[in-house]
Amino acid sequence: DAKTTQPPSMDCAEGRAANLPCNHSTISGNEYVYWYRQIHSQGPQYIIHGLKNNETNEMASLIITEDRKSSTLILPHATLRDTAVYYCIVRPFYNQGGKLIFGQGTELSVKP
Amino acid sequence: DTAVSQTPKYLVTQMGNDKSIKCEQNLGHDTMYWYKQDSKKFLKIMFSYNNKELIINETVPNRFSPKSPDKAHLNLHINSLELGDSAVYFCASSQDSSPGRSGYTFGSGTRLTVV
Numbered sequence: 001d002a003k004t005t006q007p008p009s010m011d012c013a014e015g016r017a018a019n020l021p022c023n024h025s026t027i028s029g030n031e032y033v034y035w036y037r038q039i040h041s042q043g044p045q046y047i048i049h050g051l052k053n054n055e056t057n058e059m060a061s062l063i064i065t066e067d068r069k070s071s072t073l074i075l076p077h078a079t080l081r082d083t084a085v086y087y088c089i090v091r092p093f094y095n096q097g098g099k100l101i102f103g104q105g106t107e108l109s110v111k112p
Numbered sequence: 113d114t115a116v117s118q119t120p121k122y123l124v125t126q127m128g129n130d131k132s133i134k135c136e137q138n139l140g141h142d143t144m145y146w147y148k149q150d151s152k153k154f155l156k157i158m159f160s161y162n163n164k165e166l167i168i169n170e171t172v173p174n175r176f177s178p179k180s181p182d183k184a185h186l187n188l189h190i191n192s193l194e195l196g197d198s199a200v201y202f203c204a205s206s207q208d209s210s211p212g213r214s215g216y217t218f219g220s221g222t223r224l225t226v227v
Binding site: 034036038041042043044045046049085087099100101102104105 | 157160216
């Protein structure tokens with residue numbers, strides 16, 4: 001079972017920041033937070049991951065609370081192409097077999 | 113240029129048939145996976161292979177048989193197809209069985225419809 005809880009859906013206006021929350025209250029000390037997204041009919045796409053520090057890349061920023069029990073993915077200027085299902089996943093950085101356990105994700109709709 | 117490619121993209125077949133889905137990756141990764149996404153959109157791992165060795169078999173019926181001829185290929189053969197096998201099947205790959213920096217790379221999926 002997934003160890004994360006996300007809202008099933010969110011809306012965001014185009015050009016505004018999209019803030020997607022994720023709860024992972026049972027996260028272990030060796031587990032990272034990963035974010036993936038799945039645009040309709042495509043395979044999931046890696047976005048970002050982090051352990052305890054905030055992370056930023058060309059796609060998004062990841063804010064992890066100090067107690068690591070929750071995190072927020074931020075898309076700073078959402079576009080229509082960011083409409084997708086966003087998955088928050090926790091897993092050890094080194095994991096035999098390397099499987100990802102997907103939850104239900106958050107369906108983000110970016111509207112004009 | 114395609115990193116993880118699956119064929120076919122669509123597959124419609126009758127119950128009871130046997131079919132195969134092929135997957136190839138040109139990323140030099142040593143671990144490959146099959147995931148299944150059902151009609152409720154849940155993505156669930158089926159198998160993972162590391163350097164042609166089976167690492168994970170997630171209680172998948174033995175009608176499903178993965179085959180990895182080399183570390184760049186992981187094919188999925190399904191015998192005696194059932195209606196419940198209808199789903200989108202995604203192949204993925206990663207470097208080592210501990211994908212870190214860039215995570216997994218997924219293929220674009222094979223939509224299997226059993227009629």
